[in-house]
Amino acid sequence: MSSGSLSDDDFAGSSDFDEEYDSDDGSDMEYEQAGDVGFSDMITEKQRKKAYEVDFSVMPLADILSAQSSASNHVAGILGVTLDQAATLLRAFKWNKERLVERYMDNPQEILDQAGVVLEEDVSPVVKRPKGFVCMICFDDSSSGPALALRCHHVFCQPCYEHYLTQKIVEEGESRKILCPESGCNVVVNEQTIKKAVPQAVLDKYRKLQDRAYVADLDILRWCPAPNCENAIECRLPYSSFTSIVPTVMCSCGYKFCFGCGLGDHQPAPCGLVKMWQKKCADDSETANWISAHTKECGKCQSTIEKNGGCNHMTCRKCKYEFCWVCMGPWSEHGTSWYNCNRFEESSSTDARDQQAKSRASLERYLHYYNRFANHEHSAKLDRDLYTKTEKKMEEMQRTSDLSWIEVQFLKKAVDVLTSCRMTLRWTYAFAFYLAKNNITELFEDNQRDLEVAVEALSELLEKPIEREKIAELRQQVLDKTVYVGSRREVVLEDTAKGLAEGRWEFFTEFAKV
Known part of the structure; x- marks a missing residue:
């Protein structure tokens, strides 16, 4: 029985039900058919693969052992060798059964010698x-x-x-x-x-x-990098496609990573671009000029401020000045059309007529993107600390309201979405660093900005203290904002994935697959 539909057998023996709701004018039938169509459409929409998703399957250790045993049995039956000898021959050919059998039929002794197998009765x-x-x-x-x-x-x-x-x-x-x-x-x-x-x-x-x-030995398999996980992931995409696809997969243990390079999820940036970005960030000539942004000075009273939460909306305790931790601009501008925190503006003063000016302009541009890349990574780590705080808030909500444990799970879901979006935003800055400046890039930055604004709003909501009389209001706000943030993330990932597949993006450098 396919999902989303009911067969006639499901209603077999339910004559009472049919008689009670049967109608001569057929109106009930029309309603039922209309309902089925809507439900079917909803299921189809939910199951439709998104542009940034890839097909993969999880292989537990038992399946891996079974696959090896099956291949050995198959080859042993064809070549007339023992299972042990078949396994040794398969390892020499990286488990390519067709190539092994073809080569073996042409010159069996040569293949046996190459694989180090001696055909002799078991002793x-x-x-x-x-x-x-x-x-x-x-x-x-x-x-x-x-x-x-x-x-x-x-x-x-x-x-x-x-x-x-x-x-x-x-x-x-x-x-x-x-x-x-x-x-x-x-x-x-x-x-x-x-x-x-x-x-x-x-x-x-x-x-x-x-x-x-x-x-x-098999290009279509990769072990899950999560600690103590014994699953492998099967993905049949060719490695040549990894310049235009980011093959993010998720193991049944819950760990999400890139099948291409084995690093954690780095959507929307392709593997080759990620490799270049990491190499650039590790270059001492660049990073030695970067001052860690764990503390900054208030733009109004110059007091030293340390960031202790994931939210970028900062308030100076001394003068109460509200500003953005990323760009140090007034926070009042960050919910309006003037919000430009994510976009790098080329400075008109840097004419770059000599090499020194070019170097300064290049470093300024790099630091703009690296600062925001590192900030979202740091904020994501701080947001993970919210899990502990969230559990306490969930317990407090249960004590001070009529919400059940299931009904307060919205807070944990919100933190999950927030952390995921932080990591996506992190890699959008590496992606944007290599983009050539054009109209399509501006559209990408607009989507990036919208996601960033939504993430900051959700982060701020989650850090609000629990007020008993406002629990219902807070719950609805968090639910709405979580859905919105998730939708903005999908917009960014869908757009970048389609752009990579269509060759729409223009990069000012070439990058290869990993």
């Missing part, structure tokens, strides 16, 4: 020491313990094999192609031998490394 790696045996690693001929050998028949004592494999697995992190200890031998140590030679902890490490290598 136990544990062997009896030959008469007069001397281990060529430790040169000890006095021990009577077990020895191990691969199908290449190079025999070594068990303690040396264990030490060799432990070093390869634990210290070097190797799992794809651990070769026989014999110098010049290209035979790969199989899992059966490893299982006999090493303790369980080392074997578990080996298998975990194999899983990591499997995901690393």
